[in-house]
Amino acid sequence: MKTHQRIGATVFALLLIVAGLLRSTPGVRATAMGQVTGTVKLDGPAPHQKPIDMSKDPSCAQTRGGAPASGENVVVGTDGGLANVVVYISQGLNGDIPVASKPVTFEQKGCQYVPHVVAVNPGQHMTILNDDKTMHNIHPDPKPGGGNNAFNKSQLGGGPSLDVTWTAEEIAIPVKCNVHPWMHAFIVVVKGPNGVSGGNGSFKLENVPPGTYTLTAWHETYGTQSQKVTVAEGKPVTADFTFKAK
Amino acid sequence: MAETQVHAAHHAPSQGFIRKYVFSVDHKIIGIQYLTLSMVSAFIGMALSWAMRIHLAYPDFRIPILGWLSPNGAPNGLMTPEYYLSLMTMHGTIMAFFVLTAAPFAGFGNFVLPIQVGAADMAFPRLNMSSFWVTFVGFLLAAATFFIPDGPPLSGWTAYAPLSAVGSVAGPGQGLGQTLWVLSIAMFCVASLMGALNFIVTTLDMRTKGLTLSRLPLSTWAWFIDAWVSLLAFAVLLPCGLLLALDRLGGTSFFIPGGLVFNDQLQPHSGGSPLLFQHLFWFFGHPEVYIIILPAFGIVSHIFPTFIRKPLVGGWKVITFAEIAVGTLSFVVWGHHMFVSGMSPFMAMVFSVPTLFITIPSVIAVLVWVFSLYGANIRFDTPMLYSLGFVSLFITGGIGGFFLAQPSTDSYLHATSFVVGHFHFTMGLSAIFATFAGFYYWYPKIFGRTMNEKLGKLHFWLSFVGVYCVFITLHLTGFAGSVRRYSAFVDDFMIPLMPAQRFMTISALLLGAAQFIFLFNAIWSRFKGPKSSDNPWGATTLEWATTSPPPFDNFGGRQLTVYHGPMEYDDEASVMQTSPEASIAGT
Amino acid sequence: MAGKVFAVVVVLVTLVTAYCVVTHVWWMPVDISVHGPKIDHQIEETILVAGLLFIAGQIVLASFVFRYGGATGKPKQIPGGAKPLVIFAFVLVGTEVLALSFIGSKAWGAVYFEAPDPSSLRIDVQAGQFAYYFRYSGPDGKFGPLHPELINEGNQNYFGLDPDHDPDAKDDIVTAEIGIPVNKPILLTLHSKDVGHSFYVRELRVQQDFVPGLSIPVHFTAIQTGRYEIVCTQLCGLGHYNMKAYLSVLSQSDFDDWLKKQAAMQ
Numbered sequence A: 001m002k003t004h005q006r007i008g009a010t011v012f013a014l015l016l017i018v019a020g021l022l023r024s025t026p027g028v029r030a031t032a033m034g035q036v037t038g039t040v041k042l043d044g045p046a047p048h049q050k051p052i053d054m055s056k057d058p059s060c061a062q063t064r065g066g067a068p069a070s071g072e073n074v075v076v077g078t079d080g081g082l083a084n085v086v087v088y089i090s091q092g093l094n095g096d097i098p099v100a101s102k103p104v105t106f107e108q109k110g111c112q113y114v115p116h117v118v119a120v121n122p123g124q125h126m127t128i129l130n131d132d133k134t135m136h137n138i139h140p141d142p143k144p145g146g147g148n149n150a151f152n153k154s155q156l157g158g159g160p161s162l163d164v165t166w167t168a169e170e171i172a173i174p175v176k177c178n179v180h181p182w183m184h185a186f187i188v189v190v191k192g193p194n195g196v197s198g199g200n201g202s203f204k205l206e207n208v209p210p211g212t213y214t215l216t217a218w219h220e221t222y223g224t225q226s227q228k229v230t231v232a233e234g235k236p237v238t239a240d241f242t243f244k245a246k
Numbered sequence B: 001m002a003e004t005q006v007h008a009a010h011h012a013p014s015q016g017f018i019r020k021y022v023f024s025v026d027h028k029i030i031g032i033q034y035l036t037l038s039m040v041s042a043f044i045g046m047a048l049s050w051a052m053r054i055h056l057a058y059p060d061f062r063i064p065i066l067g068w069l070s071p072n073g074a075p076n077g078l079m080t081p082e083y084y085l086s087l088m089t090m091h092g093t094i095m096a097f098f099v100l101t102a103a104p105f106a107g108f109g110n111f112v113l114p115i116q117v118g119a120a121d122m123a124f125p126r127l128n129m130s131s132f133w134v135t136f137v138g139f140l141l142a143a144a145t146f147f148i149p150d151g152p153p154l155s156g157w158t159a160y161a162p163l164s165a166v167g168s169v170a171g172p173g174q175g176l177g178q179t180l181w182v183l184s185i186a187m188f189c190v191a192s193l194m195g196a197l198n199f200i201v202t203t204l205d206m207r208t209k210g211l212t213l214s215r216l217p218l219s220t221w222a223w224f225i226d227a228w229v230s231l232l233a234f235a236v237l238l239p240c241g242l243l244l245a246l247d248r249l250g251g252t253s254f255f256i257p258g259g260l261v262f263n264d265q266l267q268p269h270s271g272g273s274p275l276l277f278q279h280l281f282w283f284f285g286h287p288e289v290y291i292i293i294l295p296a297f298g299i300v301s302h303i304f305p306t307f308i309r310k311p312l313v314g315g316w317k318v319i320t321f322a323e324i325a326v327g328t329l330s331f332v333v334w335g336h337h338m339f340v341s342g343m344s345p346f347m348a349m350v351f352s353v354p355t356l357f358i359t360i361p362s363v364i365a366v367l368v369w370v371f372s373l374y375g376a377n378i379r380f381d382t383p384m385l386y387s388l389g390f391v392s393l394f395i396t397g398g399i400g401g402f403f404l405a406q407p408s409t410d411s412y413l414h415a416t417s418f419v420v421g422h423f424h425f426t427m428g429l430s431a432i433f434a435t436f437a438g439f440y441y442w443y444p445k446i447f448g449r450t451m452n453e454k455l456g457k458l459h460f461w462l463s464f465v466g467v468y469c470v471f472i473t474l475h476l477t478g479f480a481g482s483v484r485r486y487s488a489f490v491d492d493f494m495i496p497l498m499p500a501q502r503f504m505t506i507s508a509l510l511l512g513a514a515q516f517i518f519l520f521n522a523i524w525s526r527f528k529g530p531k532s533s534d535n536p537w538g539a540t541t542l543e544w545a546t547t548s549p550p551p552f553d554n555f556g557g558r559q560l561t562v563y564h565g566p567m568e569y570d571d572e573a574s575v576m577q578t579s580p581e582a583s584i585a586g587t
Numbered sequence C: 001m002a003g004k005v006f007a008v009v010v011v012l013v014t015l016v017t018a019y020c021v022v023t024h025v026w027w028m029p030v031d032i033s034v035h036g037p038k039i040d041h042q043i044e045e046t047i048l049v050a051g052l053l054f055i056a057g058q059i060v061l062a063s064f065v066f067r068y069g070g071a072t073g074k075p076k077q078i079p080g081g082a083k084p085l086v087i088f089a090f091v092l093v094g095t096e097v098l099a100l101s102f103i104g105s106k107a108w109g110a111v112y113f114e115a116p117d118p119s120s121l122r123i124d125v126q127a128g129q130f131a132y133y134f135r136y137s138g139p140d141g142k143f144g145p146l147h148p149e150l151i152n153e154g155n156q157n158y159f160g161l162d163p164d165h166d167p168d169a170k171d172d173i174v175t176a177e178i179g180i181p182v183n184k185p186i187l188l189t190l191h192s193k194d195v196g197h198s199f200y201v202r203e204l205r206v207q208q209d210f211v212p213g214l215s216i217p218v219h220f221t222a223i224q225t226g227r228y229e230i231v232c233t234q235l236c237g238l239g240h241y242n243m244k245a246y247l248s249v250l251s252q253s254d255f256d257d258w259l260k261k262q263a264a265m266q
Ligand code: HEM
Pocket: B046, B049, B050, B052, B053, B088, B089, B091, B092, B093, B095, B096, B100, B155, B156, B157, B158, B420, B424, B427, B428, B429, B432, B470, B483, B484, B485, B486, B508, B511, B512
């Protein structure tokens, strides 16, 4: 991405390696990792999501094949499952927290973001794709002074992918496209294992080392909720969340 | 006055490479420095226009060198819309300021004006040196924008507020890039103000004996008038730029109203006026196009008599008064850039009338050139071909002005490619043609060698036809409603115009390729061109009364006396201004 | 030789240009507004006047260059010298220019000096990087106040309305496309939320900038149904070329249905 971000990422990576070498633990302990799964539910009626009129850019409707679009502030599945909730460990992770090595993808598809909410570790690569025929600009707006850099960059339809990393934890960085002002999404930068609830409200945190943690769920409209969980070696734990509709 | 003269005549030639060629106070070296800077700028500007034209007509064509220059702005050589606009902004800025304000005025003016008035140097040689180096710093600041992460600004050479004022929230390039741009322009203003003062004082105070205003060469007249216009216009752009810089860096709100929202963020500004910026900018901007074109008038009027072997019809007076009228009126027409801007529609009428009336002195100037050809013995050396080309381009450009001067017709054509065609003809390519005319004309004087005529003519023909192919077509697509400053044509409306776009791009590439003939000619002749005599064209003004190139103090210590006006031609015969012989031509 | 070539090139260029303009190789689209014909007429008028000057200027230039190129012998000046030229410029160009100003001011006046019809349909237009949004007042005929700090495009609050607190804003209808009834006077109020933009509909012969901080009225009447492009013509940033919306000119009944549908989508 931007040069200083790239430099930042490189420095970060180097620091991690150096830190690792300095501690020089004799061989990494092969602990079996735990897992947290669960479901997020919305209690009460979901607010009306306005349909989106994309007529401004006819190519949007074309790539959507006529599928209607509506707002995504609150997306609820048939059985009340609340989508787009980020669940992560807010307390209890100590020492070196490994950075997920697989890049997350963030797509612009049919003039909406897929996914609407994406979670990423600081230093983890994020691949931004534009599957549309039209141009989008990616315009995240992190808090000033929080360590993450704002940028504003366009990506031509079918253009080469962008690779982005974030340096600091931040909940949540809003992202917009100004060419299609309805397009918005959130990037949640958190350390450690995390999961985003899908259409039925279910989520999964993998590779959680055994221990006791505070698990936090964040939703763009309903805010945060936390609970304690204890993860044991090799055993999946469940933790459910319920947000109250306003 | 006497003192400056004595001073200028007595400052000794400097020693050492640095003093002689880099931080030189010699107006001739400074002139060459300006010309070199603008030549480099012109090729950069042209390369940018190629990149733009290719992108517009062949949006999928990759330009690897751009990808290398800016992996961010042109990933894999395919430019992003913001990078297109950045290139466009820099093309306009470089061409309007660093090429066409620099070359015909500061470049030739510096080299030729002191010689034409019989002086040993400019009135203030040190100030003169500062003008160039401040301009150069301005150039470096502008060039630096290409190498910063976000690239150059994208707000066009007009840098309208609040797009240019609010900072990086408004888009890539609007952060550091725009700041550097504003500082660059402010530098350019300071340099131009210093240069203008120097030109005015030199013309008024340093003329040699007998060189009355009525005997002043027409090029010097034009530079003199131009210096006044520059002085008044840049004196407004400078504060305008400083206020913009304050809005950007100091948190003021001169040009930013309250309640602005970018990317859903309310901006911490209130009370400013974007229209104020437009008024200040165009109060400078319209005279600026005359600052560009007046030296062209002068150069062409100066070259004509030599190659038609007779004076201009109406002598020095008609053309000079036309220039003064144009220069003066240029300060009361700025609102014609703002007909659809939300200014009061009554003001539109107020600005439209002087705008239409400014065509009268312009038409007089054209009539003078055209009707001077009547009964002439025209010689077609390259400088003359370029001068004739200038007249043709200027007529064509002027015609478009009738459409844009009227608010009713402008409300359809405003911001279409018609405007782009119009201003490229009038101020862009006309001025470039006059600059070429001056270049081929004074080259022997500057370097003591003659440029190759065959290559010169080939360069002319390709350029002349190329310019018409590109810029007439822009007028036509303008009638069809093709909007300017678009980085791609995605509208249902614009797509049918693609064949015209491709035609223009191919023509522009050929036009640009022809400029390398010129570049080759200029460099090759410098070393290998035939040695030139002191007065190769059989001209009459003082620059031809000294050696080629002139010695350090221009006339080897001689104090010249002038007996005639600059246009003493009669077929083969001509009388030098310094010759005590009888006059041979009227006026 | 060079002179003859020059003359031929100039004449050729002039003729080709004139041909392209006269035969409308690329030309203005149909005119669908009441005031438009006045502007078109003014453009035609200017083409005639300026076109004649163009042809005359280039042809005279070419013929002198042709005739006097390489001539020898004693040069002469045009009989009468500069005086007739100056008089010609003042009289002919002066009258031409006065005529254009005069007729042109009528065309301009027809667009800008006429007060909008009191029965006009009022529509609020907001431009922002890089889209237009439109607002109809709804059944109460009143537009709710704007609160820029409430603008949240992701939630589709493009104007910064607060229907929970402002009763006037409750029934405002915000649309992404502008629908208007044919033959009905329309009064737009243009305002921008960020930088300068412009409202340009070629077929309507309307172009008007948005200036941040100002509310700018524009009025017109469309006389032909159809769907037309609105494009931005004031450089506004990276998405400038992609900033557009559509204008649907509908019959009154189609318009009523359309507006109902839009109201239902709020
Ligand atoms: C080599 C021939 C040239 C070509 C092919 C060319 C091409 C272009 C193009 C494609 C644009 C963008 C038009 C738009 O969409 O708005 C442009 C803008 C411009 N050009 Fe040139 N140009 C040339 C020479 C010049 C010269 C000699 C000047 C000197 C004054 C000039 C001054 C400008 C300016 C001031 C702009 C406006 C930039 C803006 O909109 O901010 N150009 N040119």
